[in-house]
């Protein structure tokens with residue numbers, strides 16, 4: 001179960017077990033915006049490069065896990081790779097890092113082809129920094145020794161350790177032991193360790209999964225700020241939609257070995273490519289509609305659409321875009337009146353499940369009307385021009401109410 005109420009249409013926080021992690025990891029605090037990223041200059045300064053994955057296929061025995069995945073990331077940018085447990089995220093990242101070989105396809109970092117026909121660069125020669133889950137520093141080694149771990153016997157070890165500790169704002173911490181550091185400081189040491197061999201990019205595999213919600217939020221902000229300041233090219237693997245949105249300049253949504261959509265967090269949330277993506281990245285209601293160009297007729301009235309639509313469609317209605325009012329006398333028999341079936345109070349928001357025409361719609365607001373369970377309510381749509389999908393795209397998905405994925409735990413209580 002999630003640890004805290006989720007005031008917006010957020011996906012719940014998953015907790016699926018992780019089998020084969022990619023590497024080590026830890027970190028640190030602070031805020032910072034994606035927009036603040038010092039893109040080109042910082043990327044050049046610290047040697048980060050772009051990543052290009054082309055047509056990667058992978059099967060394990062009869063089981064096809066990756067189906068021709070294409071994905072690219074500009075240098076200095078952070079991409080969140082988001083998808084349910086088992087969709088192939090870790091396999092893809094293991095192929096990028098060289099721990100797994102693709103059946104087909106190519107991996108390029110900067111100008112270098114790391115994997116492709118007849119090419120398989122060893123993981124240690126790829127210059128990809130790996131960070132895994134929390135608590136992966138060597139507890140018996142000092143901060144300095146942890147940071148130096150990947151440097152071999154090079155003569156400039158001490159200089160490089162000082163440099164990377166300075167980069168993560170831990171100058172002078174060389175002699176401290178990990179257990180004397182805060183969680184955030186530990187994570188920064190892990191980043192310093194990953195940075196020490198001058199990687200071309202960083203892969204962070206569920207780096208915050210093991211943390212409680214408060215520390216996780218704090219460290220997400222700190223790591224995001226740090227990656228931006230470093231100009232790092234980074235991929236963050238997660239099945240947590242909140243984390244993907246907070247951490248990524250862009251988000252790639254993966255399902256069953258395919259990248260279903262890639263875009264900025266607001267593009268993915270606001271214009272999901274499919275009903276599946278819509279319901280994976282947040283709570284979603286779908287109501288039936290009949291499209292005729294720029295509008296769609298729905299039980300909630302005629303709605304403007306973001307793109308021309310025709311015929312039978314399913315219209316995406318985020319719970320926060322559904323307004324509830326006490327029905328006027330002349331509204332009582334209209335299609336847009338339902339009955340409150342259940343209510344939940346989260347503090348910042350209230351959520352109502354409304355029974356309407358045999359379906360359940362979820363509404364969420366910080367200003368719910370003073371309704372009670374059993375009351376009639378008039379529903380109206382208050383969102384931006386609506387996103388609609390051909391009705392046939394709903395196959396296999398629940399049409400209304402909160403979408404629950406088998407791979408996601410239940411949403412907030």
Ligand code: ATP
Pocket residue numbers: 016017018019060065083084085086087088089090091092239
């Ligand atoms: P999670 O978020 O739970 O870590 P994931 O999206 O990272 O999941 P993968 O770990 O890439 O998913 O696994 C994708 C599929 O490939 C799963 O069905 C998994 O069981 C299978 N798989 C992964 N590695 C192997 C392997 N070495 N042998 C057989 N099957 C494997």
